[in-house]
Amino acid sequence: MQRRNLLDLDELEAGELRGLLDQAQRFGASPPRRDLLRDIIVVNLFFEPSTRTYTSFAIAEHLVGADVIALPPGSSSLGKGETIADTALTLAAMNVRVIVTRHPESGFPYRLAESFEGHVINAGDGCHAHPTQALLDLLTLRTEFGRVEGLRVALVGDILHSRVARSNILGLQALGAEVLLVGPPTLLPASMERGRVKVLRSLDDVLPHVDAVMLLRIQRERIAAAVLPELDDYARNYRMDARRLELLAPHAIVMHPGPYNRGVELTEEVFDFRGWRYAQQVAHGVSARMAVLDYVVNGLPVSPAPPRPESILV
Amino acid sequence: MNLLIRGGRVVDPSQSLDAKRDVRIENGLIAQISEHLEPDDWGFGETGVVDAENAIVAPGFIDMHVHLREPGQTHKETIATGTAAAVAGGFTSVACMPNTKPPLDTPALITEVLRLAGEAALARVYPIAAITKDRAGRELAPFWRLHDAGAVAFSDDGSTVADARVLRQAALYARDVPGVFIEHCEDPALKGDAVMNEGDASLRFGASAAPGLAEDVIVARDLLICGETGKPFHLAHLSTATSVDLVRFARSRGTACTCEVTPHHLLLDDHRFTDFRADAKVNPPLRGQRDCEALRAAVRDGTIDVLATDHAPHTREEKAGLLADAPPGFSGLEVALGAYALALPDLPLERFVALLSANPARILGIPGGTLRVGSLGDVTVFAEERWTADVSRFQSLGKNTPFDGWTFPRRPIATVVAGNLLMYRGRLAARTPV
Numbered sequence: 205m206q207r208r209n210l211l212d213l214d215e216l217e218a219g220e221l222r223g224l225l226d227q228a229q230r231f232g233a234s235p236p237r238r239d240l241l242r243d244i245i246v247v248n249l250f251f252e253p254s255t256r257t258y259t260s261f262a263i264a265e266h267l268v269g270a271d272v273i274a275l276p277p278g279s280s281s282l283g284k285g286e287t288i289a290d291t292a293l294t295l296a297a298m299n300v301r302v303i304v305t306r307h308p309e310s311g312f313p314y315r316l317a318e319s320f321e322g323h324v325i326n327a328g329d330g331c332h333a334h335p336t337q338a339l340l341d342l343l344t345l346r347t348e349f350g351r352v353e354g355l356r357v358a359l360v361g362d363i364l365h366s367r368v369a370r371s372n373i374l375g376l377q378a379l380g381a382e383v384l385l386v387g388p389p390t391l392l393p394a395s396m397e398r399g400r401v402k403v404l405r406s407l408d409d410v411l412p413h414v415d416a417v418m419l420l421r422i423q424r425e426r427i428a429a430a431v432l433p434e435l436d437d438y439a440r441n442y443r444m445d446a447r448r449l450e451l452l453a454p455h456a457i458v459m460h461p462g463p464y465n466r467g468v469e470l471t472e473e474v475f476d477f478r479g480w481r482y483a484q485q486v487a488h489g490v491s492a493r494m495a496v497l498d499y500v501v502n503g504l505p506v507s508p509a510p511p512r513p514e515s516i517l518v
Numbered sequence: 519m520n521l522l523i524r525g526g527r528v529v530d531p532s533q534s535l536d537a538k539r540d541v542r543i544e545n546g547l548i549a550q551i552s553e554h555l556e557p558d559d560w561g562f563g564e565t566g567v568v569d570a571e572n573a574i575v576a577p578g579f580i581d582m583h584v585h586l587r588e589p590g591q592t593h594k595e596t597i598a599t600g601t602a603a604a605v606a607g608g609f610t611s612v613a614c615m616p617n618t619k620p621p622l623d624t625p626a627l628i629t630e631v632l633r634l635a636g637e638a639a640l641a642r643v644y645p646i647a648a649i650t651k652d653r654a655g656r657e658l659a660p661f662w663r664l665h666d667a668g669a670v671a672f673s674d675d676g677s678t679v680a681d682a683r684v685l686r687q688a689a690l691y692a693r694d695v696p697g698v699f700i701e702h703c704e705d706p707a708l709k710g711d712a713v714m715n716e717g718d719a720s721l722r723f724g725a726s727a728a729p730g731l732a733e734d735v736i737v738a739r740d741l742l743i744c745g746e747t748g749k750p751f752h753l754a755h756l757s758t759a760t761s762v763d764l765v766r767f768a769r770s771r772g773t774a775c776t777c778e779v780t781p782h783h784l785l786l787d788d789h790r791f792t793d794f795r796a797d798a799k800v801n802p803p804l805r806g807q808r809d810c811e812a813l814r815a816a817v818r819d820g821t822i823d824v825l826a827t828d829h830a831p832h833t834r835e836e837k838a839g840l841l842a843d844a845p846p847g848f849s850g851l852e853v854a855l856g857a858y859a860l861a862l863p864d865l866p867l868e869r870f871v872a873l874l875s876a877n878p879a880r881i882l883g884i885p886g887g888t889l890r891v892g893s894l895g896d897v898t899v900f901a902e903e904r905w906t907a908d909v910s911r912f913q914s915l916g917k918n919t920p921f922d923g924w925t926f927p928r929r930p931i932a933t934v935v936a937g938n939l940l941m942y943r944g945r946l947a948a949r950t951p952v
Contacts, residue, residue: 311794331724
């Protein structure tokens, strides 16, 4: 059996990544056939609480006709001394073909994929990767601008601890976007700068020059860990508010993977901003995950890429 | 048993000897070194002969940093399997760290380790006792009584003595107790829950990581405490460029300190981490390429006194877990000689031998490290032969090494302890307890 997984975006060639986005875009425009994953058993193995990603996967799995088993967090034998390999063997023996997994430790899906005779989809591992989130973000950019290549995208906040940021950096780079990372030094080491990925400290300086801003969630634990002072000090430099919205170019959009902290990463004015794309991101999550399920089980369809619309940007 | 090691190039820095010689061992001691000896020259009892043609004959190698895991963790290693690994790797003596379960912090436990080592009757075992009770970093271990029982040095290895006051008090109290303080230098606060070095690789993985600074600040602190108290300190497994600079600085001020480096810190950087496998996880962590180069330079310029493995065996299951859960460390005894030679191809043989024999013997204050007539009949014979490491052939219970499948330019040929040939070309002989 071919062992296609989706552990992070760096295992896809740029062409495959485009193909996956094409497919997701098609599924978004018109729902796929309900039998795409007929008779395929999918297990959702989440070791971390998740509302958004979990629900999005569950809906995507139903829409492509998979048989879905959800293992509630804490119910797995992994907590009782069973090794990852044992779990993989057990699930494979019950004819499970796909495992969608989220885990608080970086690397868990890699260990699982090593021993599972089926497909593993990473729904978020530690601070490492969240490839389906990055796909839905790329899909949002593509829907907005018709392309990702040549866009200038700012990721703002806790880059160091963000799996969303890591996977997005990979995806944006692969598709030829320019990535600006913006945040304080404890959340964004200067050494993350390389190639077309730049590290910057001043959000105000960056905002007039970007096509899209991706805000990242700030965890309150960072204060107890002496990584950040009080949240207001962070907000002073990095919160998206009415004044900062004014700095954006007319065509620019603002994104957030959710859940957001009102008053920390953003203020309520953002919800009324013409370029606020949170709802579109969530909607794209379902089509992106349907495309990923289809990809790992059935492979990519062989079809020419749709014509690329001309840029609306100068 | 008498033994004649014939035809080899004898390299013994303790007596500035580098010449083709035959070595005769009698009653467990070096009896004669001469240009040509015959087995029946003296004719008393049975004499075995070791062919050392095209090989180098050196004082028995001493690994002053191993974890034998007994008592308490015999699923990882036992004193018997660990000393078998030692002789397989060309080591005649090992000094074992006290982070066993329970830790070696009482005279009775030191006695027990020595008893088990006597039963195993392979490599000599020199126990290192804890600096603090239960290695908890608060109360002092009974240094004098531990020394009486046979402890040759003191260390809370696995952890740093985090409280500077406790370490200073320990160094003052134990100043006149024979036995160096061996420090594991990692600041627990800066280390946190790190699984690897802070650098490009950790940023890419999103893994919790600690900077080289975690080692540097403790090295600086310990060198100051060493200088102020006058207690000799030996810094274990240095891993950063700054650490060796700090050692140079302390020595320029007359501080009596020594230090060691491991094969993995000489050869491997943090890009060894692939797909989140824990096979590259170790404390202190693999650092950057620049650090590896600085450590190799520090061996060449004499800053580093000792090559030591930090042999840290674990089971396959333990090392196969998640990066965050898997225990740190590598099984090092059976690849060390080859790895050192690979890391330091231009190091003169005499220096290579001193770093593995005379120097650790001097630092620990133990016999051996020399082939002078009348000294211990412990000999390591090695050759400039290419070979490929195969973890499945390890004597150690720990099959965890990042060097599996590596090809090395030098290998141990024979291991002789007290005149007993315990290993010859990979085959181990059972030794009759004395």
